[in-house]
Amino acid sequence: MKSDQQNSFPHTGSVKTILSRAVVTVLVWTLLLAIAVWWNVRVAYQQAFELAKTQAHIALGKDLAFRRWASKRGGIYMELGPLVSPSPLLNHLPDRDLIATNGVHLTLKNPAMIMNEITQEAPQFYGVKTRITSRLYMNAVDAPDPWERTALFIVEGTREDYFAATLIDGKPYLRMMQPMIMEPSCLKCHAWTGIKVGELRGGTDVSIPLAPFYAAAAKQARGVAASHGAIWLLGIVSIGFITRRTILVEVERSHQEAELKEKNLELQDSRQYLLTIIDFLPDATLIIDSAGKVVGWNRELSRLTGVAAEAMIGRGELAYSLPFYGQRRPLLIDVAMNPALDGDGRYDGFSRLGDIVHGECWAPCLGETPAYLISAASVLRNSKGEMIGAIECIRDNTEQMKAQKRIKLLAKIFNESGEAIVITDNENRIIETNKAFAQFTGYSREEALGKNPRVLKSGIEDSKFYEKMWRSILETNYWQGEIWDKRKDGSLYPKWLTITAIRGEDNVITNYFATFSDITQRKEAEKRIEQLAHTDTLTSLPNRHTLVERLTQALEQAKRGGHSLAVLFVDLDRFKMINDTLGHHVGDLLLMEVASRLKSSLRAEDVVARFGGDEFVVVQPRIRSQVEPAHLAEKILKTVAAPYFLDNNTVYTSPSIGISVFPSDGTTVAELFKNADAAMYHAKAAGRNTYQMFTKEMHTAARQRLAIENSLRSALANDEFVLHYQPQVEAASGKLVGFEALVRWQNPDRGMVLPDSFIPVAEETGMILEIGRQVFEKACRQAAFWRGAGHPCVRIAVNLSARQLRQPDLPELLSGIMKQCGADPEMIELEVTESMTMERPVESIRILGALKSMGIGLSIDDFGTGYSSLSYLKLFPVDKLKIDRSFVKDLEVDPDDAAIASATIAMAHTLGKKVVAEGVETQAQLDFLVEHGCDIIQGYYFSKPLSAEDAEQYLSQRAENKSL
Numbered sequence: 001m002k003s004d005q006q007n008s009f010p011h012t013g014s015v016k017t018i019l020s021r022a023v024v025t026v027l028v029w030t031l032l033l034a035i036a037v038w039w040n041v042r043v044a045y046q047q048a049f050e051l052a053k054t055q056a057h058i059a060l061g062k063d064l065a066f067r068r069w070a071s072k073r074g075g076i077y078m079e080l081g082p083l084v085s086p087s088p089l090l091n092h093l094p095d096r097d098l099i100a101t102n103g104v105h106l107t108l109k110n111p112a113m114i115m116n117e118i119t120q121e122a123p124q125f126y127g128v129k130t131r132i133t134s135r136l137y138m139n140a141v142d143a144p145d146p147w148e149r150t151a152l153f154i155v156e157g158t159r160e161d162y163f164a165a166t167l168i169d170g171k172p173y174l175r176m177m178q179p180m181i182m183e184p185s186c187l188k189c190h191a192w193t194g195i196k197v198g199e200l201r202g203g204t205d206v207s208i209p210l211a212p213f214y215a216a217a218a219k220q221a222r223g224v225a226a227s228h229g230a231i232w233l234l235g236i237v238s239i240g241f242i243t244r245r246t247i248l249v250e251v252e253r254s255h256q257e258a259e260l261k262e263k264n265l266e267l268q269d270s271r272q273y274l275l276t277i278i279d280f281l282p283d284a285t286l287i288i289d290s291a292g293k294v295v296g297w298n299r300e301l302s303r304l305t306g307v308a309a310e311a312m313i314g315r316g317e318l319a320y321s322l323p324f325y326g327q328r329r330p331l332l333i334d335v336a337m338n339p340a341l342d343g344d345g346r347y348d349g350f351s352r353l354g355d356i357v358h359g360e361c362w363a364p365c366l367g368e369t370p371a372y373l374i375s376a377a378s379v380l381r382n383s384k385g386e387m388i389g390a391i392e393c394i395r396d397n398t399e400q401m402k403a404q405k406r407i408k409l410l411a412k413i414f415n416e417s418g419e420a421i422v423i424t425d426n427e428n429r430i431i432e433t434n435k436a437f438a439q440f441t442g443y444s445r446e447e448a449l450g451k452n453p454r455v456l457k458s459g460i461e462d463s464k465f466y467e468k469m470w471r472s473i474l475e476t477n478y479w480q481g482e483i484w485d486k487r488k489d490g491s492l493y494p495k496w497l498t499i500t501a502i503r504g505e506d507n508v509i510t511n512y513f514a515t516f517s518d519i520t521q522r523k524e525a526e527k528r529i530e531q532l533a534h535t536d537t538l539t540s541l542p543n544r545h546t547l548v549e550r551l552t553q554a555l556e557q558a559k560r561g562g563h564s565l566a567v568l569f570v571d572l573d574r575f576k577m578i579n580d581t582l583g584h585h586v587g588d589l590l591l592m593e594v595a596s597r598l599k600s601s602l603r604a605e606d607v608v609a610r611f612g613g614d615e616f617v618v619v620q621p622r623i624r625s626q627v628e629p630a631h632l633a634e635k636i637l638k639t640v641a642a643p644y645f646l647d648n649n650t651v652y653t654s655p656s657i658g659i660s661v662f663p664s665d666g667t668t669v670a671e672l673f674k675n676a677d678a679a680m681y682h683a684k685a686a687g688r689n690t691y692q693m694f695t696k697e698m699h700t701a702a703r704q705r706l707a708i709e710n711s712l713r714s715a716l717a718n719d720e721f722v723l724h725y726q727p728q729v730e731a732a733s734g735k736l737v738g739f740e741a742l743v744r745w746q747n748p749d750r751g752m753v754l755p756d757s758f759i760p761v762a763e764e765t766g767m768i769l770e771i772g773r774q775v776f777e778k779a780c781r782q783a784a785f786w787r788g789a790g791h792p793c794v795r796i797a798v799n800l801s802a803r804q805l806r807q808p809d810l811p812e813l814l815s816g817i818m819k820q821c822g823a824d825p826e827m828i829e830l831e832v833t834e835s836m837t838m839e840r841p842v843e844s845i846r847i848l849g850a851l852k853s854m855g856i857g858l859s860i861d862d863f864g865t866g867y868s869s870l871s872y873l874k875l876f877p878v879d880k881l882k883i884d885r886s887f888v889k890d891l892e893v894d895p896d897d898a899a900i901a902s903a904t905i906a907m908a909h910t911l912g913k914k915v916v917a918e919g920v921e922t923q924a925q926l927d928f929l930v931e932h933g934c935d936i937i938q939g940y941y942f943s944k945p946l947s948a949e950d951a952e953q954y955l956s957q958r959a960e961n962k963s964l
Contacts, residue, residue, distance in 0.1 A: 056163065288390055336357045376393050378391055570616040576614075602632075661694070721771060729938070739797065784822040795827060796827065829858070
């Protein structure tokens with residue numbers, strides 16, 4: 001009885017809930033249908049109104065069509081009669097009344113009157129009324145009513161149709177007015193209004209009775225209400241049926257739940273008894289139900305995972321695998337419940353026997369290191385054979401697994417080691433070997449077992465060697481060293497051997513453990529490294545390191561013996577040009593051949609080494625006088641300067657040689673090298689293909705050069721370079737056409753320094769790049785300044801150095817400077833020398849072409865002093881050739897200079913280029929150049945180089961004299 005009362009409460013509550021939901025559903029259904037009816041009725045009346053608007057548009061359209069037809073034809077004369085009488089409104093027209101030729105009396109009817117008469121007849125047809133009205137009317141009948149006055153105001157303002165719903169005689173009407181435009185034919189009657197053709201004259205309006213339309217809409221609304229009422233009733237019946245059915249199902253379900261609760265109480269008692277037993281099992285035990293939720297988690301499992309049972313009971317979705325793996329994944333218990341997981345490869349030693357499965361796997365999240373688990377799992381079934389869950393028993397087998405793995409690892413390391421391993425017993429009989437042993441010795445494991453390692457003895461080491469080795473093993477349990485052994489085939493090889501004695505608990509040797517490796521390749525590599533450390537790889541000559549060692553030894557011997565030695569610094573002339581022109585391959589072949597020729601030129605005791613690049617050093621360790629190194633230098637000059645036939649090319653080069661002698665030119669390696677190098681540079685300055693003995697003057701010159709180099713660095717940092725500008729004048733007219741920018745060094749100690757004193761040093765050190773950049777920037781700024789000051793635009797010529805021309809990005813660099821300074825390309829001209837362009841002609845053509853395309857003028861400076869190819873010259877995109885001052889200086893007295901100058905002018909003009917002569921100082925020189933057609937003159941005859949301020953004054957004076 002008590003149980004029935006308890007079960008009635010949830011039953012009663014469920015029925016009330018169902019009834020409440022049914023009432024809410026009825027209310028919502030009724031509201032939705034009411035909204036639908038209201039919406040459809042509203043739409044029906046809107047459609048009726050739209051139909052009335054359409055009817056109004058049609059009526060107005062017919063009226064408009066008539067008016068336009070009548071306007072095109074003017075008024076109509078009609079015969080007087082009972083229905084036709086003269087209109088008093090047209091008394092102002094002289095031709096209102098006419099008599100036809102047949103004597104019939106006619107009177108004028110204008111379109112508006114006709115239209116009015118038609119509209120007066122219209123209301124009898126369906127109540128439609130049409131009127132013409134305006135603010136200015138002839139007939140009082142056309143006067144607008146209040147609605148029309150409002151409509152006329154709106155229509156006149158918008159020029160568009162206007163409509164509105166209104167009441168006429170208490171009945172609803174739709175009234176619509178259309179604007180009426182003054183037509184040409186209307187002027188005859190209505191000109192007095194002052195309205196012109198095309199202007200708004202008034203409006204035509206129509207009144208459509210809405211009653212018929214609203215009646216149709218009401219009929220449609222009644223149909224909608226009837227249909228939706230039927231739908232509403234059908235919905236109410238359906239809701240009632242569904243509510244009754246739901247109540248019956250809910251009552252039945254409540255009774256079933258009550259019965260199930262009683263059974264569950266019995267099961268819980270049995271389950272608790274079983275879980276208590278499982279909790280004390282020695283193996284970690286996990287139980288899940290058929291839904292995958294944890295129902296058993298015993299004490300051993302809590303200890304193994306570190307997770308209490310309370311935290312896991314009731315958890316599902318593989319959450320019980322988190323303590324083992326840190327992620328949700330099947331355990332063996334899941335494999336037992338789902339045979340489809342058998343082949344996933346997660347378990348070692350996996351096997352299945354019916355509902356029971358066994359397996360082993362690593363659990364990475366148990367403790368600091370992974371644990372190896374041995375598990376058995378089984379499906380749990382009820383009395384009907386249905387699966388109700390599963391159980392898994394887990395045992396931690398980590399330590400046993402680690403031991404097995406360690407044994408396997410050690411065995412694999414032993415067998416796969418790259419070093420040969422031999423283990424012998426206490427009597428030195430081989431009991432184990434690995435693969436490397438067979439590879440190194442040629443003896444297989446089976447052949448070696450039981451033998452003494454002395455079968456590998458090479459016979460090279462003597463008995464004392466072995467006595468020392470065994471003494472070390474017995475005393476220290478260890479020996480290591482290099483030894484020669486013999487393979488099975490009798491071949492000998494070096495090996496690195498390590499022997500360790502293994503002792504037992506009583507300190508008695510039980511085994512010997514030996515490892516060795518073949519060091520043949522290592523010894524060959526050491527030999528090769530030793531050779532590379534002391535030899536140049538290309539020429540096989542001693543390298544710089546070896547040269548310093550040998551020269552140091554020779555100096556020590558010379559100091560002890562009191563004799564002299566000589567150092568010859570040999571540098572190949574124009575090697576870079578050969579390398580760049582013919583390629584590095586030919587350059588390498590040339591260096592190898594030069595090395596061979598140098599070795600053939602020396603005595604046996606002499607030393608030749610490659611110092612670096614195209615530099616070689618020869619050391620004569622013993623000389624009797626300074627004549628000997630001079631004789632050797634002459635021999636080297638002759639030998640090295642002979643032609644070379646390399647890779648189908650005939651190559652020519654020559655050496656420049658500098659000589660220093662111990663002890664007069666230096667007592668250390670560094671001093672001898674430095675002084676020989678200085679002498680070599682003097683040899684190059686002397687014209688190349690020669691030798692120079694070091695002198696104190698060279699040392700002084702070197703110190704001066706170093707001082708200039710240091711001062712140049714300060715000059716760059718302190719902006720000490722200034723530009724002077726020498727005018728360039730058109731020969732025929734005397735007109736100033738440009739300036740050449742000449743760099744000067746304003747040294748704070750030495751005053752104004754001319755470029756000849758510092759440009760060579762700047763070229764050698766690379767500082768010429770920054771000097772050239774500053775010069776170009778200053779010239780651009782000066783050109784822009786002169787233009788801004790209003791001076792006539794003349795070009796400023798700037799000299800490019802050889803290093804600048806070798807810059808691949810030179811055009812982009814100069815373009816950036818011009819933009820920064822505000823100078824245009826036509827303000828600038830660049831001068832390059834013949835020798836510069838011919839060093840790398842193809843690259844020079846590319847760079848000069850890029851500069852020319854920018855609009856910069858180009859000229860070849862010092863033309864005739866270098867070597868050039870006319871085939872290349874015609875390809876250079878230059879505008880001018882500049883005759884060097886050396887040919888201009890003696891024009892009056894030297895026929896050769898005169899011939900060169902005249903030939904250069906003629907050739908340049910033939911090639912379409914202008915000629916500039918520099919260094920013109922006399923009238924006779926000027927007359928000769930003008931006579932032979934020289935285009936531009938530069939020299940002291942017109943002006944010396946001027947400072948920026950003086951050049952600006954020169955510009956102003958020229959402008960005043962109109963000679964620009």
